[in-house]
Amino acid sequence: MSLAATGDLVAAAAEAGTAVAAFNIITLEHVEAVIAGAESVAAPVVLQVSENAVKFRHGRLLPLARAAAAAAERATVPVALHLDHVQSDDLLRQAPGAGFSSVMYDAARLPYQDNLAATRSAVDWAHAQGMWIEAELGQVGGKDGEPPMDAHAPGARTDPGAARAFVADSGVDALAVAIGSSHAMTTRTAALDHGLLKRLTATLGVPLVLHGSSGVPDDELVTAVAGGIAKVNVGTALNIAMTGAIREFFAAHPEAVDSRAYLGVGREAMARTVARLIDVVRG
Numbered sequence: 001m002s003l004a005a006t007g008d009l010v011a012a013a014a015e016a017g018t019a020v021a022a023f024n025i026i027t028l029e030h031v032e033a034v035i036a037g038a039e040s041v042a043a044p045v046v047l048q049v050s051e052n053a054v055k056f057r058h059g060r061l062l063p064l065a066r067a068a069a070a071a072a073e074r075a076t077v078p079v080a081l082h083l084d085h086v087q088s089d090d091l092l093r094q095a096p097g098a099g100f101s102s103v104m105y106d107a108a109r110l111p112y113q114d115n116l117a118a119t120r121s122a123v124d125w126a127h128a129q130g131m132w133i134e135a136e137l138g139q140v141g142g143k144d145g146e147p148p149m150d151a152h153a154p155g156a157r158t159d160p161g162a163a164r165a166f167v168a169d170s171g172v173d174a175l176a177v178a179i180g181s182s183h184a185m186t187t188r189t190a191a192l193d194h195g196l197l198k199r200l201t202a203t204l205g206v207p208l209v210l211h212g213s214s215g216v217p218d219d220e221l222v223t224a225v226a227g228g229i230a231k232v233n234v235g236t237a238l239n240i241a242m243t244g245a246i247r248e249f250f251a252a253h254p255e256a257v258d259s260r261a262y263l264g265v266g267r268e269a270m271a272r273t274v275a276r277l278i279d280v281v282r283g
Contacts, residue, residue, distance in 0.1 A: 004078035006102035007132030009044050014207045014230040019281040022046035022082060024235035026053050029267040031068045035075045037274025043282055044078035050085045061094050069099040102132040119170045134209055136176040137166055157196055160203040167204055174207045181212035184236050190215040194227050201228030218280045225281050232281045238270045245269035
């Protein structure tokens with residue numbers, strides 16, 4: 001099957017009142033596990049490569065991207081490639097030639113006006129290439145005179161008015177919103193602000209994306225999707241599954257040295273996690 005377009009998968013999910021799951025990949029085992037998990041539940045899926053993953057691969061995008069594209073083209077379900085949390089304009093410009101149909105452009109570290117200008121420039125370029133583009137506000141205003149905080153801090157919340165202006169002025173196709181989840185959570189204890197999500201959904205005219213979903217319990221994810229989240233990003237949950245399975249393998253087989261054995265059980269554990277989470281977010 002040819003590569004799917006992220007924008008098409010997200011639009012279809014939003015129209016159906018559900019969400020597409022997007023999983024961050026680091027190794028070929030991640031790629032194979034995500035596709036196997038999606039195939040087992042007959043669902044479309046998005047493979048995400050972050051700028052940090054590219055740095056881990058010695059700064060080279062193509063080896064992992066081409067492996068992911070080759071695997072996706074042999075999948076029995078629609079699979080799209082998404083470049084995640086990109087700060088480098090050079091990396092952004094490599095995306096179309098590497099098979100990516102979408103990018104999350106991350107200028108959130110910059111002051112608001114600089115974020116807006118950088119994102120607007122990235123949007124204009126990406127749209128000229130036929131790419132779908134996601135972004136986020138970055139620093140989120142504090143309450144009662146508190147200073148702004150990072151968008152991924154546990155207490156951060158996206159302001160609907162600011163988000164509406166950012167979407168209109170930047171031209172982004174989707175917005176990642178801060179409603180209570182955080183990146184790299186290893187416990188599923190996040191409590192989402194569903195009232196805020198309802199206001200964001202009513203205010204914004206683009207699909208909404210939930211980052212840091214590994215730390216969100218199943219019931220919270222179900223409610224978030226019902227409230228308007230159309231793309232659910234997952235990364236840490238796969239690494240927890242893989243690492244846990246490998247630890248168990250070595251506890252039972254301390255003499256093992258063949259990497260295929262322990263990578264295989266890690267891959268299977270990730271595939272089960274993928275299948276379970278897809279079932280959660282698609283309802």
